[in-house]
Amino acid sequence: MKRISFTVNGVQHRYGGDPEMPLLWYLRDLLQLTGTKYGCGAGVCGACTVHLDGVATRSCITKMGSMAGKRVVTIEGLSPHGDHPVQKAWQACDVPQCGYCQGGQIMQAASLLRQKPHPTERDIEEAMQGNICRCGTYQRIRQAIVLAAKGGKP
Structure with a gap:
């Protein structure tokens, strides 16, 4: 090759x-x-x-x-220092449980926010539906995406 x-x-x-x-x-x-x-x-x-x-x-x-x-x-x-807005929101919302899926979840969420900086609940649901969390932290994942979209302000 x-x-x-x-x-x-x-x-x-x-x-x-x-x-x-x-x-x-x-x-x-x-x-x-x-x-x-x-x-x-x-x-x-x-x-x-x-x-x-x-x-x-x-x-x-x-x-x-x-x-x-x-x-x-x-x-x-x-983010070189782990301070991407999605990563910061993940920490603020205490999203991870076991943590195994979180890298993929964060990358999917960051891509969503790059494409749609102010996503609707439906946008979030559609973008994240292909990312599985065995621990079921979906509510905190959505909460963190909303927080990141608001610039980290509750």
Whole structure:
């Protein structure tokens, strides 16, 4: 395979391996960016959500062969100090319970707010419906998204 170039969290990378390898494995196994989690492997749970060219994308079903020229942002790259408005709202609302899905939840929410800075309840429900939380913290997740949209003001 021809070597492809793309960026991850602002750093240029080159890849020349199996084009069928999921982006998730590249991030976790080769770059050691383990905040992006493996959940279902079928793109339906959202634990592996990253931003691909600014759009929330399931990295477990995104093939490395499609990455040429792309920009990837993982939970580690969302904010250098963990102070993205969504991350701050997550802390203020005490969202995580076990925490496993939270990286994907935060990345999905950040993508929503980039597209719709003032989402309706329906917008939030639609955007977040593909992200599963085994602990059931959905009410706090919605509360945090609303708080982040208000600029952190209750």
